[in-house]
Amino acid sequence: MRVLMVYAHPEPKSFNGAMRERAVAALTRAGHAIEVSDLYAEKFDPVAGRHDFESAADEDRFHYQSEQAAAARNDTFAPDLKREQDRLRRADFVIFQFPLWHGGVPAILKGWMDRVLACGISYVDGRRYDTGLFRGRRALVAVTTGGTPQRFSESYPYGPIERVLWQPQRMTLEYMGFEVEQPFIAYAAPRVSDAERAAYLDAYETRLVEATAKPVEFKPIGDPLALVAEKAWSGR
Numbered sequence: 001m002r003v004l005m006v007y008a009h010p011e012p013k014s015f016n017g018a019m020r021e022r023a024v025a026a027l028t029r030a031g032h033a034i035e036v037s038d039l040y041a042e043k044f045d046p047v048a049g050r051h052d053f054e055s056a057a058d059e060d061r062f063h064y065q066s067e068q069a070a071a072a073r074n075d076t077f078a079p080d081l082k083r084e085q086d087r088l089r090r091a092d093f094v095i096f097q098f099p100l101w102h103g104g105v106p107a108i109l110k111g112w113m114d115r116v117l118a119c120g121i122s123y124v125d126g127r128r129y130d131t132g133l134f135r136g137r138r139a140l141v142a143v144t145t146g147g148t149p150q151r152f153s154e155s156y157p158y159g160p161i162e163r164v165l166w167q168p169q170r171m172t173l174e175y176m177g178f179e180v181e182q183p184f185i186a187y188a189a190p191r192v193s194d195a196e197r198a199a200y201l202d203a204y205e206t207r208l209v210e211a212t213a214k215p216v217e218f219k220p221i222g223d224p225l226a227l228v229a230e231k232a233w234s235g236r
């Protein structure tokens with residue numbers, strides 16, 4: 001299986017760095033081809049703009065989704081986006097791994113989603129969820145938190161982790177058609193003991209090896225580009 005990990009942590013010696021190393025070693029040992037988009041190390045630019053495109057569909061008014069749809073049709077995305085979109089297309093299984101920052105994904109990962117998962121590449125109008133372009137492929141969100149499990153419950157301030165992870169899981173991956181596995185959460189990673197952190201690494205390895213052992217039934221829906229409306233994009 002081809003696995004893409006989109007990894008967002010600025011420090012290789014962090015606990016996230018240890019998780020990434022463990023994941024790469026375990027998945028390689030299990031016979032999978034794993035590719036890592038290491039967003040900080042590769043200095044991924046998360047800021048969307050005209051520089052996303054090699055040419056403009058409308059020089060007068062920048063309308064992001066319309067420009068994305070035009071770039072998808074004309075193959076005019078900037079090289080950094082083409083590279084990431086190729087990585088995504090190759091992958092049967094996608095992992096987003098990150099520390100929870102202000103209740104969500106770090107900005108560099110959100111920027112990756114905005115720029116890479118472009119209109120015409122990861123979704124087109126009328127194709128979402130059950131009919132999403134990536135239907136049949138699978139994904140998993142792996143997160144570290146500062147907060148304890150108790151804080152992520154209904155009666156505590158943060159609310160349940162499923163609600164916290166709604167954006168990457170429901171609004172992005174499932175929107176694109178991915179079947180999303182139960183998330184892997186290393187709660188309170190900086191607060192727990194060394195032994196508990198070692199147990200997190202073991203549990204992460206087990207989860208990833210089990211999740212990638214299940215076959216992927218990719219159901220291609222035809223050429224997404226043929227589905228991109230010719231008109232300017234009017235909404236999601």
Ligand SMILES: Cc1cc2nc3c(=O)[nH]c(=O)nc-3n(C[C@H](O)[C@H](O)[C@H](O)COP(=O)(O)OP(=O)(O)OC[C@H]3O[C@@H](n4cnc5c(N)ncnc54)[C@H](O)[C@@H]3O)c2cc1C
Pocket residue numbers: 009013014015016017018098099100101102103104143144145146147148189190191194197198
């Ligand atoms: C901007 C910002 C916003 C935040 N917002 C939130 C929030 O909304 N909710 C929330 O819950 N938390 C929040 N946090 C906390 C954050 O989620 C955690 O600090 C983070 O998830 C911990 O992961 P890390 O990889 O950075 O851990 P690190 O701090 O790098 O490491 C944690 C511990 O693991 C140890 N470690 C490193 N490598 C290994 C190894 N190989 N084996 C065993 N132990 C190891 C380290 O020595 C350290 O003691 C926020 C933090 C920041 C910076």
